[in-house]
Amino acid sequence: MEELSEVFSPGEISAAVKRLGAEISRDYAGRGILALCVLNGSFIFFSDLIREVTPPVEVDFLKVRSYSSTESSGVVRVECWPNADIKGKDVLIVEDIVDTGLTLNVIIKRLMAENPSTLKVCALLDKRSGRKAEINPDYTGFLVGDHFFAGYGLDLDGRHRNLQGVFRVRPPG
Ligand code: IMP
């Protein structure tokens, strides 16, 4: 089995989520937010984050899948797209982790075509060294190194999403 070592405890994550919620609440004061959860990985972060936000929040969900097996190819298939009207809304994309940025790049292009009033990104983890597209989250929980992470919604082949902390995954051996 792969080896997991905790890098962010539930307490550290909770503090980061509170900080992000406070920043977002301040920036969007007096406005409503359409918060978009990028499934599947963001579902836990998303549900914690929106409860730390004080302006009115409308929620919707989108799901995309990368074609490539191990590395993000940027060729993404949209499997589920928000029903909500994007036009004229203050839209906040909530993502678990940004690596190459290719997935978000596609999502942002598609959303921009629907003419939101504003469009921002909040990511729990930013693997900045992996970047291939020019994507910079407006709100970031933690900068992380070029490793693989699981827990708090993030998965390794569908596993470990239920872990309360974020763990670095090392292959067996
Ligand atoms: P990107 O297109 O390379 O930025 O990858 C974005 C998606 O790949 C994220 O939304 C995650 O679903 C997945 N991903 C990237 N790095 C990790 C990781 O370390 N653990 C789990 N999923 C990851």
Ligand code: MG
């Ligand atoms: Mg994701």
